[in-house]
Amino acid sequence: MERRKVTVQTIMGMKGKQRIAMITAYDYPMARLVDQAGIDGILVGDSMGMAVLGFENTLKVTLRDMLIHVAAVARAKPKALLIADMPFMTYETGVRDALRNASRLIRQAPSCKA
Numbered sequence: 001m002e003r004r005k006v007t008v009q010t011i012m013g014m015k016g017k018q019r020i021a022m023i024t025a026y027d028y029p030m031a032r033l034v035d036q037a038g039i040d041g042i043l044v045g046d047s048m049g050m051a052v053l054g055f056e057n058t059l060k061v062t063l064r065d066m067l068i069h070v071a072a073v074a075r076a077k078p079k080a081l082l083i084a085d086m087p088f089m090t091y092e093t094g095v096r097d098a099l100r101n102a103s104r105l106i107r108q109a110p111s112c113k114a
Contacts, residue, residue, distance in 0.1 A: 006040050006081040014040070022083075026052050026069045031076035039080050044070045046085040061087040063101055070109035084109070 004010075014020050022041040025031045026048045034042055048069055049055040063086075070084045084105050091098035 003038065003079045005079050008081065011040065011081060024051075025073055028072045028076050031073040031078055035076060035078035035080050041081040041083055042073060042078055044073050044082070044084045046087045059088050063087055063090050063104065066105060067109045070105060074110040 011020060020041065021039045022043055023034050023039050024043045024045050024047065025034050026044060031042055044066065046058040046061045046066065048065070049058040049061040052069075053061070053065065055061065066084055066087055070082070074082060086098070086101060086105070090101040
């Protein structure tokens with residue numbers, strides 16, 4: 001039986017009723033493995049600053065960095081819900097900036113036209 005795509009509504013329906021499995025992935029091969037394991041959600045976290053990019057903290061992670069890594073995970077076409085962090089200063093400056101930057105992640109990351 002083929003697994004269904006996990007959506008926000010799926011997660012909301014699971015909340016308080018069953019465990020939700022989430023894991024962080026930053027690239028295509030890890031996203032494939034995680035998805036094949038049946039994980040409910042994949043987070044592309046700004047923690048990639050330390051785990052992948054060698055930064056001391058998350059402050060230097062840019063929206064472009066996030067776009068590249070979210071695109072790599074999205075190309076795995078996971079059934080899991082794909083979740084991305086908004087890096088530092090991409091939402092703190094106001095609602096307009098937050099919406100614009102979140103929109104970029106949603107629209108551009110799957111093809112990475114950053």
